[in-house]
Amino acid sequence: MPKYIKIFLTLTLVASLGLASVPGCLRAEAPAGAKAAPVIKVTVEDSLEVTRVKISGSSNLVYNLKKSSDWLIVTFRALAGLKLEKSPFTSQVVKSVDLAKSPEAYLLIIKAVSPDFSFSHSARKSPFELTIDLKLKNMVAAKEAKPSETPAKTSPLASGQGNPPPAVNQSVDRAAQGLTSSQSEKKAFKTIVIDPGHGGIETGARGNYGTLEKDITLEVAKKLKERIEGDLKYRVVITREADVVVGLERRAAVANNNKADLFISIHANGSKRAKARGSETYFLSLNATDEESRRLAYFENNSGELENRLGEQDFDDLKLILWDMAQSAYLKQSSQLADLVQNQLNQLLNTQNRGIKQAPFKVLTGVACPAILVEIAFITNPEEEKKLQSEEFQTQVAEAIYQGLGEYFQLYEKP
Amino acid sequence: MKNNRNKKKKLRTLLILFIVLAVIIMIFLFGSRKEKIRHEREAGRTDQVSGEKADLPMKQVTLFFLSDTDGLLHPEEREIPESDLSGEARAVVEELIKGPQTGLMGIIPENTRLRQLFVTADGLAYVDLSRQVTEANFYGSSGEMAVVYSIVDSLAYNFKAIKKVSLLIEGNERETLGGHVDLSNPFQPDYSLIAR
Numbered sequence: 001m002p003k004y005i006k007i008f009l010t011l012t013l014v015a016s017l018g019l020a021s022v023p024g025c026l027r028a029e030a031p032a033g034a035k036a037a038p039v040i041k042v043t044v045e046d047s048l049e050v051t052r053v054k055i056s057g058s059s060n061l062v063y064n065l066k067k068s069s070d071w072l073i074v075t076f077r078a079l080a081g082l083k084l085e086k087s088p089f090t091s092q093v094v095k096s097v098d099l100a101k102s103p104e105a106y107l108l109i110i111k112a113v114s115p116d117f118s119f120s121h122s123a124r125k126s127p128f129e130l131t132i133d134l135k136l137k138n139m140v141a142a143k144e145a146k147p148s149e150t151p152a153k154t155s156p157l158a159s160g161q162g163n164p165p166p167a168v169n170q171s172v173d174r175a176a177q178g179l180t181s182s183q184s185e186k187k188a189f190k191t192i193v194i195d196p197g198h199g200g201i202e203t204g205a206r207g208n209y210g211t212l213e214k215d216i217t218l219e220v221a222k223k224l225k226e227r228i229e230g231d232l233k234y235r236v237v238i239t240r241e242a243d244v245v246v247g248l249e250r251r252a253a254v255a256n257n258n259k260a261d262l263f264i265s266i267h268a269n270g271s272k273r274a275k276a277r278g279s280e281t282y283f284l285s286l287n288a289t290d291e292e293s294r295r296l297a298y299f300e301n302n303s304g305e306l307e308n309r310l311g312e313q314d315f316d317d318l319k320l321i322l323w324d325m326a327q328s329a330y331l332k333q334s335s336q337l338a339d340l341v342q343n344q345l346n347q348l349l350n351t352q353n354r355g356i357k358q359a360p361f362k363v364l365t366g367v368a369c370p371a372i373l374v375e376i377a378f379i380t381n382p383e384e385e386k387k388l389q390s391e392e393f394q395t396q397v398a399e400a401i402y403q404g405l406g407e408y409f410q411l412y413e414k415p
Numbered sequence: 416m417k418n419n420r421n422k423k424k425k426l427r428t429l430l431i432l433f434i435v436l437a438v439i440i441m442i443f444l445f446g447s448r449k450e451k452i453r454h455e456r457e458a459g460r461t462d463q464v465s466g467e468k469a470d471l472p473m474k475q476v477t478l479f480f481l482s483d484t485d486g487l488l489h490p491e492e493r494e495i496p497e498s499d500l501s502g503e504a505r506a507v508v509e510e511l512i513k514g515p516q517t518g519l520m521g522i523i524p525e526n527t528r529l530r531q532l533f534v535t536a537d538g539l540a541y542v543d544l545s546r547q548v549t550e551a552n553f554y555g556s557s558g559e560m561a562v563v564y565s566i567v568d569s570l571a572y573n574f575k576a577i578k579k580v581s582l583l584i585e586g587n588e589r590e591t592l593g594g595h596v597d598l599s600n601p602f603q604p605d606y607s608l609i610a611r
Contacts, residue, residue: 270557
């Protein structure tokens with residue numbers, strides 16, 4: 001009997017101690033298995049007919065294809081920590097394959113030797129595999145012209161690498177020359193886009209005497225346009241020439257479509273405080289949202305590198321694709337421009353210096369060049385409202401802005 | 416017989432020992448939990464008591480209004496009834512619309528109504544205002560900034576759970592109030608507009 005009891009006791013003891021330790025076990029949860037970052041593997045292979053880019057992913061990916069000049073851009077939506085593994089390749093069509101990151105997506109940038117290519121694609125799920133076939137348009141022509149040079153079909157890969165059709169290289173060179181010459185023609189004149197704020201039913205702020213912001217901005221913009229054009233060094237585009245409504249995104253588009261070198265938005269300030277006075281110059285603030293800060297970080301980290309690797313023309317294309325983050329790439333220049341223009345306003349106008357400031361202004365966000373918004377003076381301050389109405393003051397403002405942008409160009413034209 | 420009685424005695428002591436051990440283990444296992452429950456019960460009771468004493472528990476908040484002197488936002492203390500996050504945030508915006516009680520300036524245009532306010536799980540507050548908020552003569556850059564950031568900063572300053580603020584007009588997204596400040600992205604607070 002005692003033996004049984006002893007055994008029974010020991011067992012219960014052990015069991016209860018075991019139980020007691022269970023909650024502890026539960027609390028110390030095993031660390032969740034570290035999730036491996038999704039990886040995409042890219043291979044590039046030339047064959048007789050086409051150049052095949054194979055993208056295989058460790059998980060299924062949502063993608064989107066877009067051709068832009070000599071780039072083919074594959075956008076993978078909303079992925080964290082996507083990694084690229086590429087095997088080294090030599091190809092007659094594909095120059096490079098790179099992965100870039102935008103806030104919402106990863107961009108796989110396939111750069112072709114020429115913009116004259118067509119492509120087709122097909123995809124497979126589980127495991128994910130996207131196959132893109134690229135074909136140079138004049139490669140077809142080259143092949144047709146010299147069918148005898150086409151090697152045996154049994155080893156298409158070796159043939160593609162071994163015998164570059166000379167016609168392709170020639171046409172590529174020609175295309176490249178054409179591109180640079182037209183580019184240099186455009187760059188001879190700096191393009192300045194002047195944006196008179198508001199217009200039409202969008203009157204902007206209103207002064208005590210009934211002066212409307214939209215009228216003052218247009219008058220000053222016209223005077224500035226005249227002043228700049230007198231110089232012959234610059235091309236001037238104005239976002240509106242009459243009292244009409246022009247959307248804010250449209251104004252940025254005018255700048256981008258004209259490949260503007262500078263964007264100057266002209267405004268008259270308004271405040272509920274009648275005594276608020278003075279001139280200030282704004283450039284875009286990026287602390288408005290997380291997204292924008294991330295964009296800034298992205299560009300600060302990558303723009304130099306991207307520009308070096310892809311060349312200026314390519315970088316311009318990338319800017320158009322990443323349209324809505326356009327201004328974030330130009331904040332440093334924009335702040336310099338703001339500083340120079342504000343200095344001139346301080347010297348030429350007898351207004352209080354309110355300095356340079358940053359704000360999340362809609363009209364500036366999409367502009368793909370240095371851009372500022374000038375608040376000449378307060379239309380809601382009766383004294384300044386009168387000033388704003390005077391032609392003399394308006395001419396002085398135009399002169400000050402003109403001097404400021406001239407200084408800015410001097411700064412950047414020096415080698 | 417004697418042997419048998421001895422055995423019984425031993426058995427009894429062992430049984431007692433077992434029970435004592437079992438009780439100790441039980442206390443070890445469940446003691447802390449019981450204590451917690453008791454604490455919670457006590458806390459509940461004190462809550463009830465304080466609830467009976469004051470019908471509406473109040474919470475102090477800080478609102479930011481424009482100062483006519485320096486053009487910056489200045490704080491003004493206010494008491495609002497305690498409620499859930501959205502309720503308290505709603506009260507803050509309503510107090511901003513009502514305007515200041517000291518020498519500061521109310522800047523949200525007259526007759527503006529707060530139509531709705533809700534806060535998402537990730538801390539984005541949607542503040543839906545009536546169209547009157549867009550109707551002001553003073554909407555230059557400075558005027559718009561003051562209205563936007565008095566709302567954004569007041570909400571973010573008082574509620575840690577609110578990280579960003581999105582302004583809607585009549586339930587819809589709108590580009591700007593009067594042609595300047597971009598409303599299409601949520602705002603993070605900008606305390607540089609507040610006087611130090």
